Amino acid sequence: MAGATREGLECEIRDKHEQGQYAAAAALVIRGYGAELFGFLLAFHRDEEDAAEVFAEFSERLVRALPAFRGGSSFRTWAYALARHASLNYRRGARRRDKRQMPLPDGSEHPAVVELTRDETPAYLRTDRRARFTALRESLPREDQELLVLRVDRGLSWNDLALVRHDGASALTDEALKREAMRLRQRFHLLKKRLSALARDAGVLDDRPEGG
Secondary structure, three states: OOHHHHHHHHHHHHHHHHOOOHHHHHHHHHHHHHHHHHHHHHHHHOOHHHHHHHHHHHHHHHHHHHHHOOOOOOHHHHHHHHHHHHHHHHHHOOOOOOOOOOOOHHHOOHHHHHHHHHHOOOHHHOOHHHHHHHHHHHOOOHHHHHHHHHHHHOOOOHHHHHHHHOOOOOOOOHHHHHHHHHHHHHHHHHHHHHHHHHHHHOOOOOOOOOOO
């Protein structure tokens, strides 16, 4: 999504939120960011049914949490944090899940959103070379996988990354946010070197110098 388009969407969501129209705001979040969020979940769960179930849980969390949103980040960043927590909750089996699907606000049914996201699955999951690179990603620890997807594929800033990964148990001060953003940035640079080495060993990248 282009920056100008995203900015317009954020303004539209914010207007609905400030007017107390939380169902409409939730629908805008899901329609605007649902495809990329589902792609984010699919990258980790690697099964459409699992990703769909986590997406449904995320949608429920979104509807319940919107009234308490205080604007400490963009709605996009906040939605990624909710999706990540839903994914962790699913993996840990923190609660019993049934197969009931909750209708989304304003009639935007969950199956329709999932169908949309399947059509817009990121290209790196479709091509052969990218698929091989994705397999390398999947061999990395979960934290590193998240970092790559959110930074490289989704283009989140370091501060937004720190906010998405915050557990929410306590307030994140400006200084703590700065430290966490720096930690993630340093980890990312080390991770890039490691992944490049793995890719060369696997034959995904060659050893020719740039421009060679």
